[in-house]
Amino acid sequence: xxxxxxxxxxxxxxxxxxxxxxxxxxxxxxxxxxxxxxxxxxxxxxxxxxxxxxxxxxxxxxxxxxxxxxxxxxxxxxxxxxxxxxxxxxxxxxxxxxxxxxxxxxxxxxxxxxxxxxxxxxxxxxxxxxxxxxxxxxxxxxxxxxxxxxxxxxxxxxxxxxxxxxxxxxxxxxxxxxxxxxxxxxxxxxxxxxxxxxxxxxxxxxxxxxxxxxx
Amino acid sequence: xxxxxxxxxxxxxxxxxxxxxxxxxxxxxxxxxxxxxxxxxxxxxxxxxxxxxxxxxxxxxxxxxxxxxxxxxxxxxxxxxxxxxxxxxxxxxxxxxxxxxxxxxxxxxxxxxxxxxxxxxxxxxxxxxxxxxxxxxxxxxxxxxxxxxxxxxxxxxxxxxxxxxxxxxxxxxxxxxxxxxxxxxxxxxxxxxxxxxxxxxxxxxxxxxxxxxxxxxxxxxxxxxxxxxxxxxxxxxxxxxxxxxxxxxxxxxxxxxxxxxxxxxxxxxxxxxxxxxxxxxxxxxxxxxxxxxxxxxxxxxxxxxxxxxxxxxxxxxxxxxxxxxxxxxxxxxxxxxxxxxxxxxxxxxxxxxxxxxxxxxxxxxxxxxxxxxxxxxxxxxxxxxxxxxxxxxxxxxxxxxxxxxxxxxxxxxxxxxxxxxxxxxxxxxxxxxxxxxxxxxxxxxxxxxxxxxxxxxxxxxxxxxxxxxxxxxxxxxxxxxxxxxxxxxxxxxxxxxxxxxxxxxxxxxxxxxxxxxxxxxxxxxxxxxxxxxxxxxxxxxxxxxxxxxxxxxxxxxxxxxxxxx
Numbered sequence: 001x002x003x004x005x006x007x008x009x010x011x012x013x014x015x016x017x018x019x020x021x022x023x024x025x026x027x028x029x030x031x032x033x034x035x036x037x038x039x040x041x042x043x044x045x046x047x048x049x050x051x052x053x054x055x056x057x058x059x060x061x062x063x064x065x066x067x068x069x070x071x072x073x074x075x076x077x078x079x080x081x082x083x084x085x086x087x088x089x090x091x092x093x094x095x096x097x098x099x100x101x102x103x104x105x106x107x108x109x110x111x112x113x114x115x116x117x118x119x120x121x122x123x124x125x126x127x128x129x130x131x132x133x134x135x136x137x138x139x140x141x142x143x144x145x146x147x148x149x150x151x152x153x154x155x156x157x158x159x160x161x162x163x164x165x166x167x168x169x170x171x172x173x174x175x176x177x178x179x180x181x182x183x184x185x186x187x188x189x190x191x192x193x194x195x196x197x198x199x200x201x202x203x204x205x206x207x208x209x210x211x212x213x214x215x
Numbered sequence: 216x217x218x219x220x221x222x223x224x225x226x227x228x229x230x231x232x233x234x235x236x237x238x239x240x241x242x243x244x245x246x247x248x249x250x251x252x253x254x255x256x257x258x259x260x261x262x263x264x265x266x267x268x269x270x271x272x273x274x275x276x277x278x279x280x281x282x283x284x285x286x287x288x289x290x291x292x293x294x295x296x297x298x299x300x301x302x303x304x305x306x307x308x309x310x311x312x313x314x315x316x317x318x319x320x321x322x323x324x325x326x327x328x329x330x331x332x333x334x335x336x337x338x339x340x341x342x343x344x345x346x347x348x349x350x351x352x353x354x355x356x357x358x359x360x361x362x363x364x365x366x367x368x369x370x371x372x373x374x375x376x377x378x379x380x381x382x383x384x385x386x387x388x389x390x391x392x393x394x395x396x397x398x399x400x401x402x403x404x405x406x407x408x409x410x411x412x413x414x415x416x417x418x419x420x421x422x423x424x425x426x427x428x429x430x431x432x433x434x435x436x437x438x439x440x441x442x443x444x445x446x447x448x449x450x451x452x453x454x455x456x457x458x459x460x461x462x463x464x465x466x467x468x469x470x471x472x473x474x475x476x477x478x479x480x481x482x483x484x485x486x487x488x489x490x491x492x493x494x495x496x497x498x499x500x501x502x503x504x505x506x507x508x509x510x511x512x513x514x515x516x517x518x519x520x521x522x523x524x525x526x527x528x529x530x531x532x533x534x535x536x537x538x539x540x541x542x543x544x545x546x547x548x549x550x551x552x553x554x555x556x557x558x559x560x561x562x563x564x565x566x567x568x569x570x571x572x573x574x575x576x577x578x579x580x581x582x583x584x585x586x587x588x589x590x591x592x593x594x595x596x597x598x599x600x601x602x603x604x605x606x607x608x609x610x611x612x613x614x615x616x617x618x619x620x621x622x623x624x625x626x627x628x629x630x631x632x633x634x635x636x637x638x639x640x641x642x643x644x645x646x647x648x649x650x651x652x653x654x655x656x657x658x659x660x661x662x663x664x665x666x667x668x669x670x671x672x673x674x675x676x677x678x679x680x681x682x683x684x685x686x687x688x689x690x691x692x693x694x695x696x697x698x699x700x701x702x703x704x705x706x707x708x709x710x711x712x713x714x715x716x717x718x719x720x721x722x723x724x725x726x727x728x729x730x731x732x733x734x735x736x737x738x739x740x741x742x743x744x745x746x747x748x749x750x751x752x753x754x755x756x757x758x759x760x761x762x763x764x765x766x767x768x769x770x771x772x773x774x775x776x777x778x779x780x
Binding site: 011015018019054060087090108111134141 | 628631687
């Protein structure tokens with residue numbers, strides 16, 4: 001899989017490139033700011049761009065804006081945003097625009113190459129990825145009593161995995177359950193939360209995230 | 216007083232002489248044998264004297280206008296019936312137009328412009344030296360056919376051709392300067408502000424008409440070399456009389472206006488004596504003077520800048536349509552009235568106003584100064600908070616861009632090292648794995664530390680997302696309705712600080728928070744099931760620094776702060 005890496009910290013950029021190459025990825029470009037990233041993506045057409053959220057020129061959310069721009073320009077190129085920010089808000093901003101082929105991971109996860117590689121492959125396959133820490137915090141949030149209280153422990157687990165962007169099959173594998181059982185759980189959850197069980201998996205992620213943040 | 220008695224004596228004597236001269240030889244006079252024309256002519260002269268002597272204008276104007284009235288009466292004296300005054304009249308018969316021009320140009324102006332000075336010099340020289348004295352020294356009345364005329368005591372040598380030539384030249388020059396004067400008046404009126412024009416128009420316009428008519432008579436007489444009393448002259452003369460009466464009326468009108476202003480001032484004193492609501496002084500002044508645009512600025516004791524009634528610093532305007540009158544009392548400046556031009560023309564009026572409104576002015580001024588001091592205190596508190604926030608933000612950035620990035624790089628480096636390790640070193644690999652794990656924990660802790668300083672999401676995304684992020688971290692924070700829009704950074708920080716600190720000090724139970732934007736204010740409400748302990752002075756300070764208020768009870772904290780539109 002062809003990837004480009006954008007991070008303003010050169011050592012991190014190079015280390016990450018070596019890790020990814022060792023894991024069988026082809027790193028076709030590295031750069032340190034948002035403008036260079038956009039030019040590089042236009043020129044080299046990678047499958048996924050790995051982007052640090054905070055980059056020059058403004059050092060605020062330039063990486064996130066560049067990722068959204070890439071998704072708008074190239075339907076087939078995925079983006080994985082790496083961030084030190086735990087706020088669900090940033091992940092939502094990324095997914096709201098074009099939910100498929102996009103991912104948001106905490107930066108401390110990148111040394112765990114298995115997690116990184118899995119996220120990149122899922123994005124390459126057209127799925128979306130949300131950091132499990134972010135999702136688990138959202139699910140754990142205290143709420144003025146609402147339908148979430150009525151979910152069983154298992155249903156909550158499934159809900160969290162949906163929010164992380166996993167497909168039904170992947171959820172089944174993760175929980176050692178048959179796809180049929182997973183589907184039953186999901187329809188229960190959607191009924192209890194009064195959400196429309198759309199067929200589009202990306203919209204489903206967004207709906208669940210929005211629900212978790214809103215209530 | 217003596218000056219007025221003398222002036223009136225001279226004027227009445229001149230009027231008596233004029234009446235006598237005209238009645239003696241009506242055929243040779245300008246007024247003719249019509250009693251009405253004579254009455255009007257004499258009345259115009261006396262009215263000018265009266266207007267001059269009673270006007271509330273600089274003394275230069277008053278003397279000039281009175282002199283013009285007398286000179287107008289002298290215009291009839293170069294006639295056989297004048298007797299001893301005949302010679303004087305030969306010099307002065309055409310002196311009134313320059314005097315009138317001079318007087319009205321001085322009306323309401325302390326000094327004359329250069330073109331005005333040049334014009335008046337030509338006018339005086341032409342009237343008194345060319346038409347007057349210059350002709351007189353060559354004029355022998357008997358030789359030129361006036362057998363009844365008194366002796367010309369100024370005669371040096373009789374020279375009829377010289378008299379004719381000088382008269383002709385003088386009259387042409389008179390016509391020319393009259394036209395120039397009319398142009399000057401219109402230029403001045405065109406340049407004046409509307410308020411100024413209102414004051415000047417009643418005097419300048421009839422004066423311009425009178426001078427224009429004089430110019431017309433001069434042009435009419437220039438062919439024969441002297442002004443006479445043919446039917447055209449009579450018609451022009453009647454119009455001239457009317458114009459002069461209007462000049463006198465215009466001057467009187469200015470006096471009436473000034474008197475009305477004094478009446479208002481007197482009423483104002485009564486009003487202020489009765490009651491003066493705080494901050495109501497500018498309104499009272501505005502209605503007393505009939506100038507709704509009137510403003511009051513106050514002088515500070517400790518600061519050369521002026522402040523308005525709310526204590527905000529304000530500069531004096533540099534605007535031709537606004538005039539500033541400084542009010543002084545007890546030897547120092549109290550306030551400045553900003554008003555339309557011409558409202559407080561006389562310095563005496565400003566002094567009277569300062570006296571009349573002194574107590575009320577002092578009271579309002581002290582109020583304004585107190586508000587200014589409070590405001591500067593609040594602003595300085597705001598700056599202290601803003602500086603602290605800026606430091607927190609810069610620390611957060613340093614942590615993020617420095618330590619967090621380094622640690623992440625280090626974790627990758629360890630992972631790379633582990634990959635190169637041959638499988639024969641299981642213990643070393645396990646230790647490196649533990650180190651990597653430790654780094655990941657450190658990163659998590661650093662992230663929370665950076666977030667606790669001041670969350671980046673607050674600056675980037677606003678209050679709503681920042682409170683949501685707080686709830687992501689602290690599950691017992693129950694978030695209600697939050698405003699979606701952005702506010703000024705100090706307001707957002709203050710509100711966030713109140714939420715975060717209240718949450719930290721609350722007992723173990725749930726804490727609910729909601730905020731809304733209403734009528735330009737951000738209303739924040741927190742309720743803690745187990746109460747909020749500890750002092751809240753720092754929260755009050757924080758909210759006070761953006762001009763808001765904070766109230767707290769055992770279980771509730773409520774804050775409201777201005778947040779713009």
